[in-house]
Amino acid sequence: MVAPGDTALSLRDIDKVFPGVKALDSVSFDLRAGEVHVLLGENGAGKSTLMKILSGIYAPDGGEIRIGGEPVPRLTPETASAHRIGMVHQELCLVPQMSVAENILLGQMPKTGLGAIDWPQARRLASKVLDRLGVSLDPKREVGELEVAEQQLVEIAKVLSREPRIILLDEPTSALSDAERHRLFDVIKTLTQEGVGIIYISHHLSEVPMIGDRVSVLRDGKMVGTLPARDVPEAELVTMMVGRAVESQFQRHRGEPKATALEARGLSLRGHFDNLDFKVRYGEVLGIFGLMGAGQAELVRVLFGLTRPTAGQLLVDGEPQNFTGPSDAIAKGLALIYRDRRESLVPLMPPGPNMSLAWLSDKPPWARLERARERDEIKNYIGSMNIEPPLPDREIMFFSGGNQQKVVLSRWMSSGSRILIFDEPARGIDVGAKAQVFALMDGLAAEGAAIIMVSSEPAELSGMADRTLVMRKGQLATQLMNEHTNHQTLLSHAG
């Protein structure tokens, strides 16, 4: 039995090489029983690789893993759970057609004497774990019907039901509201008091002192350093992550806005939003804020022609539009940087073809590809946007989230788009790439592009938007000018 304070897990000189990239370079890391060790790093720094090694999905190419002081020569998903390592993945892996109880107890359902499933017992066990999380969920409900935040809690409950000694949490708060997040923190504290060691991956630097005991930073596959989490300044962490000082994430070099670019008149989509009126002008950034499900996600789809509105009008440059699909919207100068990059890029294509796909939207099928232009432009963007790795022939699936987002941006910049919709542009992107994306956004607005920025991060909107529309249950609740846009005002109008 490991006592609190003892080393629960230690990694020595772990190496992991993938085709074309050294993902982990002699990384050492340790976790004490009863502590929360926060792991920070930009996308592509090696955090996910490290987690996958710990949960037995990848085998390291070199180095030593010790659990409770014992060397573990070969860690597989089976031995990882035998060592009571539990992992909560960033992407949910639940069976939507099954009940909450079945998901929580997947593979360990209690049986009756006759070998049949003991349903009452299963529900009792599931309720017990959920109670520990402080969640009131009916174990009989189908997981597919739950909100994303509730599903995330089921995922955590699933890991807890296996009584782990070491828990890996990969961005567990990305879908949680403020209250749910604090409840999760309470659970984490209870667990650490029971001697469980927790590795906590996050992009939110503000969470580090709230929850962490120690914090380690990875950069480019190397361990930069480990610090006590309580009183380390955020700026220092950012510098460690990025490898240089970052003055400000947000920039403003915009002049006066010009003519109206896009206007919505009574725009409605039944069941999602109703009777929206707003304008965005060239040269400004219009923010749109709302809690999950307020209708902003569907609004984006309607603006870009992915969904037809049920009523109302959309005008571009003063002319009414009737988009039958994204290609119509692109022809009018619109662009969409979508919230889900997996739905924006073709994984097996390299950056160049992913960039130039939008060039084809107004071309007949027999048109010749502009291969030379594609080669030259992507080379320029790789240079000017600092896209890593700088390999134009490598498939986009091998690039990190931030670099993928830059390729999406290059697509629209090279297509001459004038009205750009940024839908949660910083989701799943790290600090360095975030600052770059916002700088590019500001540059586009300064050059006269109209920008609609949908975000659920108040800090991003107060940093970037000239005006922000707040949506509540499918209606426009209010419009806030930049000087009044802050955490409190946004949340008070949205909720």
Next chain:
Amino acid sequence: MATTEPSSDKAARYSGTTRKDTLNRWLTRSGPLLALLAMCLILSLVSPFFFTTDNITNITRQTAFVALLAIGQTFVILTGGIDLSVAAIAALSACVAAVLMTQPIELFGIGLGPFPPVLAMLIGVLVGVMAGAFNGIIIARFGVPDFIVTLGTMTILRGLALLVTGGFPVPSFRAGPDAVPLPDFLIWAGTGSIFGIPVAALIALLVMAIAWWVLRYTAFGRATFAVGGNRQAARIAGIKVGQTKVLVYAVSGLCAAIAGIVMVGRLSSANALMGEGDELRSIASVVVGGTHLFGGQGGVVGSVIGALIIGVLGNGLNLLDVSPFWQRIAQGAVIILVVVLDYWRRSDSQK
């Protein structure tokens, strides 16, 4: 934002394994060709009849039909679809063309003599393109799975071919005194040679070259890869997914029609049930040739090599006097083996 990354450090991190990577990519692309060459080498060693002019000519002439089907099939599979109706389209196009060029037709009481052969063939090709486009339109418009739609049209088109021919081979002994024989140039296309190379094989090579060019250099070709690689992403980037789907099935129908008409020349006859089972052989050729069965990666050159692998295998087993019962088992086993090896290598290189 100023970016002062230590660039030499970055370069070191990314360059380490690229040579191994390049080798892996090269193997991925030339794997099917190496397999074909290895098979030919082994068969040349074990059978004195394999590497003879007659036998090689024979193989290429026989393979041309499946190769043509496989070229069109490649477009469909690249978008993540599957076309089970190719052989049926080939049979229908062949029957329509053969009936029109050999038999007098009576339309609304007006007697028309047999059509000029070129016109009859063009109509046959048009029928194939339309049948393919029909598949695509149903799939794109109603969102029915590709497999189900083409499974249905496979049967429908065979039925139409039976109606067109009355169930008899064409040219038919029942056609009466006004019937004319098939034109010589069509027989030549099926059985003749230029400089020792079968005309049918040359037609397949020409179609392959055009298809390769289309996939590599046109907007349609790029859209085909994008739709198969990630349908949603293609749509968001402005690719017309429905239009692309209709076009790939039309291309598949076009290739099938050409295959069917060349087949009429080879057999000197058309019948409604010709090429039954070859739709599966065309799919096998595409997959053995290295095209990803779920779309987004692959190409027509591989599919032709895949068709040759299957053709050479059948021929070799014949030469070695393997019983036809065992031949079927061997062919199926080879297809599974090749695909398993391919997945294994693919997942290895992506981990």
